Amino acid sequence: xxxxxxxxxxxQPDPVIEAYKKDVDxxxxxxxxxxxxxxxxxxxxxxxxxxxxxxxxxxxxxxxPVRETPPRAR
Amino acid sequence: MSDRFERPLRALAxxxxxxxxxxxxxxxxxxxxxxxxxxxxxxDRSPENLSRLAKALAPLSPYLRGAPSGLPFGLDEKTLRxxxxxxxxxxxxxxxxxxxxxxxxxxxxxxxxSFETEMFGARVLCLGLRKLIEVKRAxxxxxxxxxxxxxxxxxxxxxxx
Numbered sequence: 020x021x022x023x024x025x026x027x028x029x030x031q032p033d034p035v036i037e038a039y040k041k042d043v044d045x046x047x048x049x050x051x052x053x054x055x056x057x058x059x060x061x062x063x064x065x066x067x068x069x070x071x072x073x074x075x076x077x078x079x080x081x082x083x084p085v086r087e088t089p090p091r092a093r
Numbered sequence: 094m095s096d097r098f099e100r101p102l103r104a105l106a107x108x109x110x111x112x113x114x115x116x117x118x119x120x121x122x123x124x125x126x127x128x129x130x131x132x133x134x135x136x137d138r139s140p141e142n143l144s145r146l147a148k149a150l151a152p153l154s155p156y157l158r159g160a161p162s163g164l165p166f167g168l169d170e171k172t173l174r175x176x177x178x179x180x181x182x183x184x185x186x187x188x189x190x191x192x193x194x195x196x197x198x199x200x201x202x203x204x205x206x207s208f209e210t211e212m213f214g215a216r217v218l219c220l221g222l223r224k225l226i227e228v229k230r231a232x233x234x235x236x237x238x239x240x241x242x243x244x245x246x247x248x249x250x251x252x253x254x
Contacts, residue, residue: 048247052124064097
C-alpha cells in the first residue's frame with residue numbers, strides 16, 4: 020500500500036488537460052490541502068447538502084402555480 | 094446533515110468487506126473541490142467477500158439505480174457473482190460497486206496503489222492520487238477532464254512540498 024503517494028515517476032502531460040488546468044481555482048485546492056482527509060470529506064458533505072437544498076428549493080419554486088397579477092388601478 | 098456517504102461506507106467497513114474507495118470521493122480525500130454525490134468502490138471478487146458485501150448492504154435495501162420499481166432484484170452473492178459493476182441506490186444515497194475499472198483492473202491490482210484512511214468515522218482503503226489520475230485518464234470520459242486537471246494540480250502541489 021501507499022506505493023504511489025510520492026515517487027520519481029511522472030505522468031506524461033496531456034495538452035487537453037493542461038488547457039483545463041488554466042480554469043481551475045487553485046485557491047480552493049490549497050485550502051483543502053491544509054485540511055486533514057476527514058475534514059475535507061466533512062466539507063464535501065456540507066457542500067453537497069447545501070447544493071441539494073438549493074436544488075430542492077428551485078424545484079419547489081418551479082412547481083408553484085403561477086398567480087396572475089391583478090391589473091393595476093389607475 | 095445527510096449520511097449519503099457515511100451509511101454505505103460504514104456498512105461496508107463494519108461488515109468486513111474488502112474494498113477500495115475510488116472516484117469523486119477519493120478525489121475529495123486528496124483535496125479536490127468538486128462535488129460528488131455517490132460512493133464508488135472497487136470490491137474484492139473473492140467468494141467470501143461477495144458474501145460479506147451482500148450481507149453488509151442488505152440493511153440498506155440496495156436497488157438498481159434508475160430501474161423501475163418492483164423488479165425482482167436482490168443483491169445476494171449469486172447476483173454479485175453473475176455481474177461485475179453495479180450502480181445501486183441504497184437508503185440515503187447511491188453507491189457504485191465496481192469489480193474492475195478501466196486502466197486500473199480489480200481490487201488486487203489497485204491494492205498496492207491504495208492507502209488506509211478514515212472516512213466519516215470508518216477505516217477504509219482509498220486509491221492513491223497517481224493511480225486515481227491514471228484510471229480517470231484511461232476512462233476517457235470528457236466529463237472527467239476538469240476533474241483530472243484538478244487532481245494533477247493537487248499532485249503537482251504535493252510533489253512540490
